[in-house]
Amino acid sequence: MEAKEKILNSAEELFIQYGIRSVTMDDVARAASMSKKTLYQYFDNKDGLVSEVAKNHFEKEASEFEEIDKQATDAIHEIILVSQCLRKHVFRMNPSLLYDMQKYHGAAWDKYLEFKHSIIRGYIEKNIERGKKEGLFRDEVNAKVLSILRVECVQLVFNTRIFPREEFDFPSVQLQILDHFIYGLLTDKGRKKYEEYMQQESTTHTR
Structure with missing residues (x-):
């Protein structure tokens, strides 16, 4: 693994686990098993590192979405993979x-907003239209409106004033909101298929 890639991977893991503000360049250098001097040969400052980590992360996620699109047998299967x-x-x-x-x-935040609005929202909108064509999602659902709602709900759960961590479990809240969102899309045919998929997934996890 090249040094720059090692830095980006180490920094990403630290940011995901601890947030960005609490992680120092010393922490990143230590996690990447290199000196801070070597780290600064690749990144002038923390802001530049955060921006590059964000760009790298969003590119990887976009590739994963493309792969999911190829693997999914129908719109509901696609949602489960997502x-x-x-x-x-x-x-x-x-x-x-x-x-x-x-x-x-700010530069990293702009990359996040671009990813959220162009990649994620576009992907969800496309998925909803696919589900409508397959008879799995309700025809009256407005794909654009619901795609906006979905991405904003994901972000909403990060707001600790609305969902304090001492009161709410972060993954559980995300799953509750996702489940609610999916059921709001489904036709009777779609609901049956979704519950079949969830049963299969539950069986797989209990083996």
């Missing part, structure tokens, strides 16, 4: 990460 992707990424994030990015790292 929810598994969310568990791997969003659900393990420190709740302060987005707040830190917005307040202290």
Whole structure:
């Protein structure tokens, strides 16, 4: 693994686990098993590092979404694969990460907004239209409105004033909101198929 890639991977793991503000360049150098001097050969400051980590992370997520699109047999299967992707990424994030990015790292925040509005919303909108064509989602659902609602709900759960961490379990809240969102889309045919998928997933996890 090249030094720069090692730095980006180490920094990403630290930011996900602890948030951005509490992680220092010393912490990143230590996690990457290199001196701070070597670290600064690749990144002039923490802001530049955060921006590059964000860009790298969002590119990887976009690639995962493309792969899911190829694998999914129908719109509901696609949602389940995306929810598994969310568990791997969003659900393990420190709740302060987005707040830190917005307040202290403007360039990284702009990358997040671009990713949210162009990639994620576009992907959800496309998925909803697919589900409508397959008879799994209700025809009257407005794909654009619901795609906006979905991405804002994901971000809402990061707000600790609304969902204090001492009162709410972050992954459980995300799963509750996701489940509510999916059931709001489904036709009777879709509901039956969704529950079949969930039963299969439950069986797989209990083996």
